[in-house]
Amino acid sequence: MRVGLDIGSTTLKCVVLDDGNNILYHHYERHLSQIAAKVAVLIDNIRHRFPEAANCPVCISGSAGMGLAQELGIAFVQEVYAGRLAVKELYPKTDVVVELGGEDAKILFLSGVLEVRMNGSCAGGTGAFIDQMATLLGVSAEEMNALAAKSEKVYTIASRCGVFAKSDIQALLNQGALPEDIAHSIFHAVVSQTIAGLAQGREITGNILYLGGPLTFFSGLRAAFDEALKQKGSCPENSLYFVAYGAALYPEADSVELAFLADSARSYLSRNSYKRCNCLFESKEQYEVFKLRHQKRSVVTDAALCEDKKLWIGVDAGSTTVKFVAINSKGEIAFTRYVSNKDNPVSLIRLFLMEFYESFPDAQIAGAASTGYGEDIIKNAFSLDMGVVETIAHFTAAYAFDPKVDFIIDIGGQDIKCFKIRNGAIDNIFLNEACSSGCGSFLQSFAATLGYDSAEFAALGLFAEAPVDLGSRCTVFMNSSVKQAQKDGAALESISSGLSISVVKNAIYKVIRAASPDSLGQHIVVQGGTFMSDAVLRSFELEIGREVTRPNIAGLMGAYGAALYVKGMGYEQSSILSPEKLRNFEHNIKRTTCKGCPNYCQLTINRFGESGRYISGNRCELPLTGKSPKKRKNIFDYKKELLAAYQPVPGKRGRIGMPLALNVYEMLPFWHSFFTALGFELFTTLEANRRLYIRGQHTIPSDTVCYPAKLVHGHIEELLDRAPDAIFYPCLSYNFDEGISDNCYNCPVVAYYPEVIEKNVKRIADTVLIRDYIGIHRKKDFPKKMQAILAKYFPRISIWEIQSAARRAYAENEAFRQKIVQKGKQLIRQAEEEGLPIIVLAGRPYHLDREVNHGIDDLICDCGAVVISEDCVAAEAGRADTLVLSQWTYHARMYAAAKYIAESKNPDMNLIQLVSFGCGVDAITTDEVREILEDSGRIYTQLKIDEIANLGAVKIRIRSLFAAVEQKKREVRQ
Numbered sequence: 001m002r003v004g005l006d007i008g009s010t011t012l013k014c015v016v017l018d019d020g021n022n023i024l025y026h027h028y029e030r031h032l033s034q035i036a037a038k039v040a041v042l043i044d045n046i047r048h049r050f051p052e053a054a055n056c057p058v059c060i061s062g063s064a065g066m067g068l069a070q071e072l073g074i075a076f077v078q079e080v081y082a083g084r085l086a087v088k089e090l091y092p093k094t095d096v097v098v099e100l101g102g103e104d105a106k107i108l109f110l111s112g113v114l115e116v117r118m119n120g121s122c123a124g125g126t127g128a129f130i131d132q133m134a135t136l137l138g139v140s141a142e143e144m145n146a147l148a149a150k151s152e153k154v155y156t157i158a159s160r161c162g163v164f165a166k167s168d169i170q171a172l173l174n175q176g177a178l179p180e181d182i183a184h185s186i187f188h189a190v191v192s193q194t195i196a197g198l199a200q201g202r203e204i205t206g207n208i209l210y211l212g213g214p215l216t217f218f219s220g221l222r223a224a225f226d227e228a229l230k231q232k233g234s235c236p237e238n239s240l241y242f243v244a245y246g247a248a249l250y251p252e253a254d255s256v257e258l259a260f261l262a263d264s265a266r267s268y269l270s271r272n273s274y275k276r277c278n279c280l281f282e283s284k285e286q287y288e289v290f291k292l293r294h295q296k297r298s299v300v301t302d303a304a305l306c307e308d309k310k311l312w313i314g315v316d317a318g319s320t321t322v323k324f325v326a327i328n329s330k331g332e333i334a335f336t337r338y339v340s341n342k343d344n345p346v347s348l349i350r351l352f353l354m355e356f357y358e359s360f361p362d363a364q365i366a367g368a369a370s371t372g373y374g375e376d377i378i379k380n381a382f383s384l385d386m387g388v389v390e391t392i393a394h395f396t397a398a399y400a401f402d403p404k405v406d407f408i409i410d411i412g413g414q415d416i417k418c419f420k421i422r423n424g425a426i427d428n429i430f431l432n433e434a435c436s437s438g439c440g441s442f443l444q445s446f447a448a449t450l451g452y453d454s455a456e457f458a459a460l461g462l463f464a465e466a467p468v469d470l471g472s473r474c475t476v477f478m479n480s481s482v483k484q485a486q487k488d489g490a491a492l493e494s495i496s497s498g499l500s501i502s503v504v505k506n507a508i509y510k511v512i513r514a515a516s517p518d519s520l521g522q523h524i525v526v527q528g529g530t531f532m533s534d535a536v537l538r539s540f541e542l543e544i545g546r547e548v549t550r551p552n553i554a555g556l557m558g559a560y561g562a563a564l565y566v567k568g569m570g571y572e573q574s575s576i577l578s579p580e581k582l583r584n585f586e587h588n589i590k591r592t593t594c595k596g597c598p599n600y601c602q603l604t605i606n607r608f609g610e611s612g613r614y615i616s617g618n619r620c621e622l623p624l625t626g627k628s629p630k631k632r633k634n635i636f637d638y639k640k641e642l643l644a645a646y647q648p649v650p651g652k653r654g655r656i657g658m659p660l661a662l663n664v665y666e667m668l669p670f671w672h673s674f675f676t677a678l679g680f681e682l683f684t685t686l687e688a689n690r691r692l693y694i695r696g697q698h699t700i701p702s703d704t705v706c707y708p709a710k711l712v713h714g715h716i717e718e719l720l721d722r723a724p725d726a727i728f729y730p731c732l733s734y735n736f737d738e739g740i741s742d743n744c745y746n747c748p749v750v751a752y753y754p755e756v757i758e759k760n761v762k763r764i765a766d767t768v769l770i771r772d773y774i775g776i777h778r779k780k781d782f783p784k785k786m787q788a789i790l791a792k793y794f795p796r797i798s799i800w801e802i803q804s805a806a807r808r809a810y811a812e813n814e815a816f817r818q819k820i821v822q823k824g825k826q827l828i829r830q831a832e833e834e835g836l837p838i839i840v841l842a843g844r845p846y847h848l849d850r851e852v853n854h855g856i857d858d859l860i861c862d863c864g865a866v867v868i869s870e871d872c873v874a875a876e877a878g879r880a881d882t883l884v885l886s887q888w889t890y891h892a893r894m895y896a897a898a899k900y901i902a903e904s905k906n907p908d909m910n911l912i913q914l915v916s917f918g919c920g921v922d923a924i925t926t927d928e929v930r931e932i933l934e935d936s937g938r939i940y941t942q943l944k945i946d947e948i949a950n951l952g953a954v955k956i957r958i959r960s961l962f963a964a965v966e967q968k969k970r971e972v973r974q
Contacts, residue, residue: 001053003046003258004248005039006079006241007031007065010102010128011213012038015244016046021089025049026241035068040265047258058261059253061243063104072264075253080116082246084108087209089249091236095206098194098225098233099242100214102127107198111206117198126190127214130221133186136169137179141217144183148220151184156690177604178589187224190214192697195228196710201701201760208233211242228694275469276494277501280538281462290538297401298552299560303332310366311335313356313576314563315384316393316556317345317374318412321529323559324352326360331400331564335359338529338555345374346381346587346606353382357579367571369393369562377606380614381587383575388562389959391419395426396568397561398525401551407521409507409540410557411530416507420521426963429941443530446482446499458533461497466490468498500535504543524548529555585609633830633866636841636857638823639665639848640687642816646672648683653794656770657724659715660684662708663732663750665845666816666871670776671728673812674786677805678797683722685715688851692718699760708846709749709756716761726768726793729754734777736813740879741892744777750844768793782806817871824872831866832906837962840901842870842894842929843914853914856943856958860912863962870897877903882928891925898929902936910939910961 001024006013012035016025025046031038047054060069061082069076077085087094087110097108105126109115134144155177157168169182195204208231210222216239226232238245247253281287305311306329316323322345326335337352369386370378371393379387388396394417398408408419418430447457461467468485482495490498524546531537531554541548553560577585586609594603606614646668648655656675658664664671668684675682685692688711696713719727733751737744745751754771758764772789776782783803790797831838839860847853857867874893877900879886886892894913901909913929926942933940941961 001050001056002248002253003056003058004082004244004246004250005042005058005060005062005065006082006244006247007035007039007060007062007068008101008243009063009104012042013062013241013244014042014046015238015241015248016050017245017248021249023238023241023245026238026244028240031064035064036265036268039068040262043258043262043265047262054259055255055257057248057253058256058258059247059250061247061250063101068265068268071268072261074256074261075250077247077250077253079243080106080108080118082243082250083211084110084246085249086242086246090242090245091207091209093207094209096204097209097211098204098215099211100126100190100194100221101212105194105198107194107204109202115202117200117202127212130186130190130214130218133169137182139179139183144186145218145220147180147183148187148218150180151178153178153181153184154188155181155185157182157185157189184220184224187218187221188228190221191224191228192694194225196697196700197703199698200703201699203698203762204229205231209239210235211239213240216240228697277467277469277498278542279463279465279467280497280500280535280542284463287462287534291534293547294537294550295552297549299400300332301336301553303328303330303334305334305360305363306330309362309364311360311363312366312563312567312571313368313384313574314388314393314559314561314566315349315352315368315370315378316372316558316562317349317370317378318372318558321555322348322352322374323556324349324356325553325556325559325563326356326363327560327563327567331567333553333556333560336553336556336559344587345378346608349378349382350582350585353577353582354579357582365574365576367566367569368574368576369566371558371562377614380612381606381608382577382582383612385571385574385576386566386569388565389963390558391417391426391429391959392963393558393561393565394527395419395421395561396565397551397557398527400560400564402523402525402549404523405521405525405549407524409524409526410528411503411507411526411536412528418507427939429961443499443503443533443536446495455533457496458500458535459496460493461495461500461535462538464491464493464497466494467501468494470498470502497535500533501539501543503530503536504539507540508543520544526550527554527557531555581609632858632861633827633836634857634861635820635824635827635868635872636848636853639820639869642819643668646684648681649676651676651679651681653679653797654725655681655683657719657722657727658682658684659712659719659727659729660687661712661715661849662753662846663735663746665848667732667776667813667845669816670809670813674805674809675728677808678801682728683724685718688714688849690851693851696761699762701756701760705749708844708849708852709753711849711851712753712757713761716757716764720761720763720767724767726770727764728770729757730770730772730774731755732774732776734775735889737777738875738889738892740874740877740896741886741889743887744889744892745887747888747890779806779810817875820869821872821875824868827866827868827872828906831908836908837865838906838909839865839867840870840873840897840909840911841867841914842897842911844890847914856912856914859958863959865962870894873897873900876900880932883931884928891928894925894929895932898932898940901938902933907937911941912958912961913940913942915942 002017004015004017010030012029012031014027015023018024027042027045029038059075059077061077061079063079066076083097083099087097095111097106097110099106099108104118107117131141134141137144139147155172172182208229210225210233214221215235222233222235281290308329310329311326311334314325314327322339324335324337325333328334335356337355339348368384369388370384371388371390375387378384394408394410398405406421408421410417419426420428443458444454447454468490470482470485485495485498526537526540526548527550531550537550551557588607590605590607592603592605603615608614643665658668658671660668664684672682692714693711694714696711696715696717699713700710716727731752731754732746735744735746754769758769758771770789770793774785774789783799783806786806787797787799787802828838841857841860860867870893874896877896880895880899882895886895898911901911911929911933913926915926930940939961
């Protein structure tokens with residue numbers, strides 16, 4: 001008999017084999033971090049079940065098993081190797097193994113070159129991720145699988161960060177999306193993360209084996225993998241036990257007396273060897289002084305009506321909680337509610353309003369406003385008077401407590417918001433954009449796992465003598481750190497305290513990136529439900545080395561600020577639903593596809609009885625008004641119109657395909673004119689979408705390259721389907737020299753991505769790929785160079801023809817640029833004549849692609865602004881003086897645009913910079929652009945966009961920028 005144990009991050013698996021490698025016994029359970037105790041019980045069970053085998057080989061595998069194996073002195077085998085042993089024994093013809101565990105994910109390529117891919121710094125898309133999503137939906141994991149089977153639609157949900165996925169899901173729930181569709185979308189998110197994050201360009205093909213708990217228990221997940229891979233994988237019997245089976249097969253395992261092994265496991269003692277932090281409070285007296293100091297900043301929360309009987313209502317429908325506040329004429333709070341957002345927020349707000357009307361039957365509601373993630377749906381559902389931008393609501397509330405406030409930090413359920421205040425207006429905003437470790441739901445999840453509510457759990461750590469130093473890691477991986485600390489002897493109090501410290505470190509060093517306390521400000525106000533924890537607040541003060549202000553309503557600041565804001569707008573009689581209408585209130589949800597234009601938007605229509613409707617998912621106002629979208633003053637629309645004019649022209653020399661990606665968005669006029677003049681039919685792919693990304697996902701070799709580059713793979717697949725005579729995608733180290741920089745390099749990804757395509761897209765081997773290095777900046781050398789390049793792929797073309805085509809190409813390129821410059825000037829004139837704000841949306845050519853920019857240009861236009869791009873004004877501004885070697889064409893344009901704005905006489909011109917993850921020099925660019933604009937009084941913000949962009953956060957930033965502009969205008973008028 002042989003025994004194999006697989007001790008994973010969350011589960012314990014065991015297999016007992018006979019001498020024919022047949023399974024005699026298997027066991028599966030969650031170990032709840034009680035690993036040694038569970039192993040002891042398990043070994044005893046095996047002894048009693050097989051008394052004749054008192055002594056047999058035992059081997060341990062699994063991510064949490066090495067330490068125990070060393071302590072007990074028994075064999076340990078790495079889990080990937082153990083899994084491979086099992087697969088070779090049971091399914092020798094397997095080509096690829098896809099295995100998902102509690103906190104890890106693996107792909108084993110067994111045919112060809114043996115290779116294993118595992119998740120590293122992020123545990124998104126694993127079993128723990130799925131468990132978290134099921135909890136958010138209020139169902140068990142099994143129920144979520146049943147829901148997914150009834151789905152009709154797939155939404156795009158972030159999978160790289162479990163907490164950001166919650167943000168996406170909560171936003172969908174707020175918009176009325178059905179749980180069935182969300183459950184199905186969660187499985188697709190896991191698939192996308194596994195293929196893009198792990199396979200990284202190596203195709204998953206052949207005989208595919210699905211292993212691990214999630215793929216065993218969730219048929220919907222297996223179906224999503226089959227759909228993405230376009231073939232059917234198999235989930236074998238006993239798929240949960242392959243690592244344990246492989247451990248039992250391990251030939252170097254020594255025989256162990258089972259009774260001795262069980263006794264050793266029971267007596268296993270940890271070493272208390274975890275890394276520690278300083279305690280939060282050294283005594284209860286110190287804590288009492290701390291509490292008294294923070295109680296000074298308070299507002300009355302049980303106020304009565306004033307003589308005028310007027311009340312103003314503020315609602316904050318956040319990512320994880322819903323807050324409701326009613327204030328009187330003195331700004332005192334007469335009524336509050338604060339609950340977890342486990343249901344549709346509409347039903348919760350209806351309940352609050354009914355309670356409110358019963359408590360204050362004689363009150364006159366003068367005004368009502370909503371803010372937060374559910375701002376729009378709540379405003380429409382209950383006929384509130386206005387919506388307030390989230391940042392402005394929080395600033396208004398903070399200002400009420402400290403008029404000198406110069407820095408606000410708000411840690412909410414799934415986001416961290418920090419605002420720098422200068423001259424009474426929001427000057428800069430920091431948001432967590434790539435990771436949400438360290439937010440409120442981070443603590444909430446741990447508390448729930450350990451059987452506490454958030455407040456009780458946080459209070460445990462106040463007087464811990466040795467808090468665990470957990471750093472600031474991925475939310476899901478932090479589970480492993482906590483479990484390791486438990487195994488090392490850390491008390492629950494120490495873990496609680498350590499998690500509170502981790503939240504603060506994440507906010508300061510990952511989100512704000514503060515160099516020193518002075519960089520934050522002198523008057524700091526902290527707010528958000530997370531700061532209601534005294535442990536988190538104390539950790540923050542200790543980390544920055546100074547005292548801060550925490551209002552007694554820190555968790556209600558969004559709702560309180562919304563109420564104050566609507567009160568200041570001078571409303572006398574609110575349009576909010578009356579008690580009679582509220583009693584007859586109905587909320588119905590319908591999904592449909594809008595066919596009014598080629599976008600075919602997937603709409604979610606919420607109907608609220610007599611009070612109206614709210615539509616989400618639309619990209620224009622057609623579903624709302626029934627009328628065609630208004631013509632926007634948007635340079636992005638104009639650029640797309642110009643590019644659309646470059647249609648393929650049949651020619652005598654053949655068909656050439658070109659991907660409409662990266663720099664091709666501005667190089668198309670040049671290459672189209674050049675090849676058309678030579679008699680080639682040049683055609684391109686269409687603008688990207690999510691389907692195109694999925695199409696090329698299996699050939700992407702890097703998880704960290706920017707999303708615009710990842711889209712190239714889908715474009716190439718589309719071109720190959722159209723069977724061109726050749727694909728033209730050259731390497732361009734240099735761009736055109738525009739005379740505004742030290743040099744004119746393209747970024748390395750733009751310049752050399754054709755090399756990546758050639759090496760990773762297998763199908764392209766059957767097609768001519770022209771990816772030669774070309775110097776378009778060398779106008780005189782270009783014809784001769786191109787003649788030599790084209791001669792390698794086509795019959796020789798005369799130098800005269802190429803010279804003529806080159807002249808036309810350079811002329812067309814210049815004409816294209818001048819059209820954009822002239823259109824930009826026209827839009828600026830129109831904006832000035834109509835008194836409209838101007839936003840210079842600075843980015844790169846590929847930010848024209850809607851799949852990349854997420855429609856940010858439209859969002860800005862919806863705020864009433866005119867949108868131009870950096871290349872509209874860069875040439876007129878000329879070279880900007882910077883402290884860096886300016887040798888990148890795209891960055892030089894941004895510097896020049898910042899210079900133009902700083903020197904402009906129009907005070908309503910501000911800048912938004914678009915950044916894609918993976919662009920290594922963006923930090924330098926951002927600092928230089930900010931430096932150029934700093935003293936001009938202009939507002940600058942940066943939007944990081946990628947396939948995991950949190951669009952809700954993007955909307956907050958854009959609307960906050962406009963609200964800040966309006967606030968500055970009011971200050972000037974005063």
